[in-house]
Amino acid sequence: MSKEENENNDFGGRFLQILNDGMLCLMTSVGHKTGLFDAMARLSPSTSIEIAKAAKLNERYVREWLGAMVTGRIIDYEPSTGRYSLPAAHASCLTRDAGIDNLAMFTQYIALMGNVEDDIVKCFKKGGGVPYSAFPKFQEIQAEETARVFDARLVGDILPLAQGLTGRLKSGIDVLDVGCGTGHAINLMAKAFPKSRFWGYDISREGIGAARAEAKKMKLKNAKFKIVDASKIGDREKFDLVTAFDTIHDQARPAKVLKCIHRALRKGGTFLMQDIAASSRLHENMENPLAPSLYTISTMHCMTVSLAYGGEGLGTVWGEQKAKEKLAEAGFESIDVRQVEGDILNYYYVTTKMSKDL
Template sequence: MLLDTPRVEAFGAQMGEVLNHGVLTLLMSIGHQVGLFDTMAELPPVTSHELAGAAGLQERYVREWLGGMTVARMVEYDAERRTYWLPREHAALLTRAAGPDNLAGATQFIALLAGVESRLIECFRHGGGVPYAEYTEFHRLMAEDSGALFDAALLDSILPLVPGLPERLVDGIDVADIGCGSGHAINLIAAAYPRSRCVGYDISTEGIAAGRAEADGLGNAEFVVRDVADLGEYERFDLVTAFDAIHDQAQPAAVLAGIAASLRPGGVFLMVDIQASSNLEDNLDNPFATFLYGVSTMHCMTVSLSAGGTGLGTVWGHQKAHEMLTNAGFASIDIAQVEADAFNAYYLAHKP
């Protein structure tokens, strides 16, 4: 059978873009971490020497980085003056000032995932998984990523998704955050609503330590190291939250059942998780689908499997989520969206 030559050529061009973009993500990650995007956004067109001086960096590295950014059309370049600048439209998606819209920060996950590639290859061949402890920077990156969203939207956009919730928090209710990570969300809630009693649970001692440190002076914020598959609370809470945490669990069904048990009758579970379908064919047009399946393969799914879990995966989707919430005993399950968050769906599940 003859090859379709135009199709071969088109795929070759696509593969060239894959290689270019793969390296570009690493360059973007470096630019984010050393503050080059942030610095450029505040400056007029500058030379590589001027940019390096303003950012406190080595000019030779900055110049080569700028070369990559220029050919990738991330920054603009005046060949006559040898000056570079970051368009405002690009800065809106590349700087820390962009808050949750900053996609440059997300490129840090690529290097993180690449660090476990050899371990993952053995999992493909022999089974098992890569444990959470192998991802040395994951906690920090998740705290940075989620922190920007929480600061921008938690109090003003996310909590008000539950009708009447802000008013109840003012009066004082019992709140828990499951898989709280560094605890920033629970600390924001505790600080904004001093009459409410807030507790964060996570298996990570590092995360819990960070939450306690940030909560210094907050008398209504508590942090507990616990495997949330064995939460062990009964009708203690009026509100339970879980931010992008359920799909990572080794035993997500047990976690959801424990959350349901921990809620008082009429309590609400606010579950934030990836916006996707459980059906592969429905995700073909999702602009972040490749990233999501890749993160699932190289982190979320394999971490669960390493603990003997079900390997639910990042892209478990709203159909599976609805099914599992129903099986856990929740009723009146609604899905909402938050304008500041393109990645996630917001599930509002009520306990009868």
């Protein structure tokens, strides 16, 4: 067999695996949404009837789902007893009890982006973009992802990346979160640091509504939320800390947003920006284990949403070099890029406003 034939066979086999894994992502999303993984993690080896009863689901659908999970080597099956089990090692990254290590929730993005595939194809032909309104469940999934990460890491791991910040928050400072979404980060910080004052800005009426509802439920008096276009923030030297969690690359006018943030900070104030851990240079992302997923999410959501509003279309993988360039253009001089141990998805850019705006 020639070298070319061997390569064709190798790629054919790899692509069959890609096809199967793509289908398994959809089934994993179903397992997450229906609570099947959570139910199975609490059960001893069980029949499909027992699993369906525990999860309060239709047995016929559960049985077919189990077929995909077993042949996909995600769930174990004993033919002699007809019983299924979820290995503990698999449960540790598929169940809600896994907390920050739960990877199953990410598979929900597959179906979400599939809903706009035809619209994206039209954009390939005609340009333009797909608006945020075409992704009705995006806020819901983002809220779940935010809670998963920030409940575990925001106060103890992320905020301390900026030296001395925790102490200042305990003493009492003014804080703004730009693109706050459903406001969970602001509410967590407001609860942890009752002497500080917190504001969350977002363009989404739905997100701000959810943020206010959560703040009320948590009985917070130091968290406020406003519907604000991030590119039109008019505050001047009002805040000691501004945060932007995974939101700048989505903006239609990121350069303008960053300048607004610089202007809103007091001299000596801190800007903490979370964004995707990647390079701006394609070849440097070849070893990034998440690169194919990141470029896909960019094409199907982040880039296209920005372009839909006549924006720059930076995309998810704008990368460290471009991020530093944009921050410098906004007036930030010294920029540190840091990571939280165990977090391969994000970089945390920490910078200080050195001088007042003219």
